[in-house]
Amino acid sequence: MIAPHARRVTVDRFGPPEMLHVESFALGEPGRRRVRVRVTHASVGSTDAMARSGDYLFQPRPGFVPGYDFVGVVETTNAAAARRGLSIGMRVIGCLARMGSYTTHLNACIDRLVPLPDELDSTVAAALPLDLVTADLALELAEPPHGGTLFVQGVSGPVGSLLTQLAVAKGLRVFGTASERTRASAESLGAHVVNYRDPNWPIMIRQLTAGGAHAGVDHTGTALVRAATRRTGTVVRTAWSGRPGHGRVDAARGGPATLARRFTSPSERLCSVPLLVALQPQRYRQILHDQLHRIAGGQLRAPTVTTAPFDEVIDAHRQLADLPPGHKLVLEMPPG
Ligand SMILES: NC(=O)c1ccc[n+]([C@@H]2O[C@H](COP(=O)([O-])OP(=O)(O)OC[C@H]3O[C@@H](n4cnc5c(N)ncnc54)[C@H](OP(=O)(O)O)[C@@H]3O)[C@@H](O)[C@H]2O)c1
Incomplete structure (x- = not known):
C-alpha cells in the first residue's frame, strides 16, 4: 500500500531556510500500532528553526523532516486503532516524539493521536499541540502555590502566551520578560512585563x-532566572536557546545539570514534551485533549494563524523571525 503522491520536506544541510527541500517518497505499510494519516496542516515553530540550523539537541543529523505538530485525516485502520476509537475519515491531531510532520502523509503511532474536537478549525488547531502541552506541563512542574507568583522568561512567545493564560486562570500572578516589540501582547493576557x-x-x-x-x-538557560525566583521556588527549564549557535551544546550540558537538581534546594525541573510524548503517551494525550477542549470552549485564546502553502516552506521559515506577537505559521498541505 503506497500512499499516492507522498511528499515531505527535508533539511539537507544545517543552515538557513534555503536548506529546506521538498521531495517525493514512498510511504511503507503503517504496521500494527500505526495508521496512515493524510496530513492537512503542520505548524512551523521556533524549535523547527533551531533544528534546521543545527542548534537542536534532539535532531543531530541532517536529512531529517522537521516539525512536531500536525492535523490530518485517518486513512487506514486496524484493531489497535479501532480500540482507541480511531476510524477512517476522522480528523486527528498530534505531536510527534521525534520530528517529522512536514509531510503530506505519515504513518503515525496511535499513541500520538487525539481526535480533533469538531468545533476546532484544523488550521488553528495545528499551531497548538507542542506549545499547549509545553505550557501545561511547565506549569505543573513549576508548582507555584495557589495565589502565588510565576516568572516566565519569554512571556510573549507562543509558549509564554499560553502559559500566562493557564496560570492566570489558576489565580496566579504572572511576571515575565519580553522586548518592547511584544510587551503589549503579553500584557493583554495579564502578564506584568520587564524588558530582557x-x-x-x-x-x-x-x-x-x-x-x-x-x-x-x-x-x-540563564542562571539569572534563579535570581528572579525565590530560593524555595522551582525553576523549570524548557530549552537552552539563550545563546544562538550554542543551543545544542548548552542543552547537552544544561539538561543533565537540571535533572540532577530535581531534588536539591533550590530545585530545577526539566520540561520536555518530546520525552513526555515518548515515555508517557497517555498523559500527553490527556493534556492535549483537555487543553484543546478549553480552546474550543473559549477559555483559552489560540494564536492567530497565518497559513503558508507546503511548497513555500522556505518562505515560511524566512517569515518566522518577523512574525507579529500572538501569531503562528502553519503549513497547508495540497488537497489529497
Ligand atoms: N521543552 C519543550 O518541550 C519545548 C516545547 C516547545 C518549545 N520549547 C522551547 O520554548 C521556547 C519558547 O518557544 P516559543 O515558540 O514560545 O517562542 P520563541 O520564539 O522561541 O521565544 C519567544 C519568546 O522569547 C523572548 N525572547 C527572545 N530573546 C530572548 C532573550 N534573549 N531573553 C529572554 N527572552 C527572549 C521573545 O521576546 P521578543 O519576541 O519580544 O523578543 C518571546 O517572548 C523555545 O526556546 C522553544 O525551543 C520547548
Whole structure:
C-alpha cells in the first residue's frame, strides 16, 4: 500500500531556510500500532528553526523532516486503532516524539493521536499541540502555590502566551520578560512585563514580586532566572536557546545539570514534551485533549494563524523571525 503522491520536506544541510527541500517518497505499510494519516496542516515553530540550523539537541543529523505538530485525516485502520476509537475519515491531531510532520502523509503511532474536537478549525488547531502541552506541563512542574507568583522568561512567545493564560486562570500572578516589540501582547493576557534587554531585569522582577517569584519557567538557560525566583521556588527549564549557535551544546550540558537538581534546594525541573510524548503517551494525550477542549470552549485564546502553502516552506521559515506577537505559521498541505 503506497500512499499516492507522498511528499515531505527535508533539511539537507544545517543552515538557513534555503536548506529546506521538498521531495517525493514512498510511504511503507503503517504496521500494527500505526495508521496512515493524510496530513492537512503542520505548524512551523521556533524549535523547527533551531533544528534546521543545527542548534537542536534532539535532531543531530541532517536529512531529517522537521516539525512536531500536525492535523490530518485517518486513512487506514486496524484493531489497535479501532480500540482507541480511531476510524477512517476522522480528523486527528498530534505531536510527534521525534520530528517529522512536514509531510503530506505519515504513518503515525496511535499513541500520538487525539481526535480533533469538531468545533476546532484544523488550521488553528495545528499551531497548538507542542506549545499547549509545553505550557501545561511547565506549569505543573513549576508548582507555584495557589495565589502565588510565576516568572516566565519569554512571556510573549507562543509558549509564554499560553502559559500566562493557564496560570492566570489558576489565580496566579504572572511576571515575565519580553522586548518592547511584544510587551503589549503579553500584557493583554495579564502578564506584568520587564524588558530582557535591561540588565537589571532580575532585580526588577524581585522588586515586583516582593523577593522573587514563587516559581520560574525559562527557555534561555540563564542562571539569572534563579535570581528572579525565590530560593524555595522551582525553576523549570524548557530549552537552552539563550545563546544562538550554542543551543545544542548548552542543552547537552544544561539538561543533565537540571535533572540532577530535581531534588536539591533550590530545585530545577526539566520540561520536555518530546520525552513526555515518548515515555508517557497517555498523559500527553490527556493534556492535549483537555487543553484543546478549553480552546474550543473559549477559555483559552489560540494564536492567530497565518497559513503558508507546503511548497513555500522556505518562505515560511524566512517569515518566522518577523512574525507579529500572538501569531503562528502553519503549513497547508495540497488537497489529497
Ligand atoms: N521543552 C519543550 O518541550 C519545548 C516545547 C516547545 C518549545 N520549547 C522551547 O520554548 C521556547 C519558547 O518557544 P516559543 O515558540 O514560545 O517562542 P520563541 O520564539 O522561541 O521565544 C519567544 C519568546 O522569547 C523572548 N525572547 C527572545 N530573546 C530572548 C532573550 N534573549 N531573553 C529572554 N527572552 C527572549 C521573545 O521576546 P521578543 O519576541 O519580544 O523578543 C518571546 O517572548 C523555545 O526556546 C522553544 O525551543 C520547548
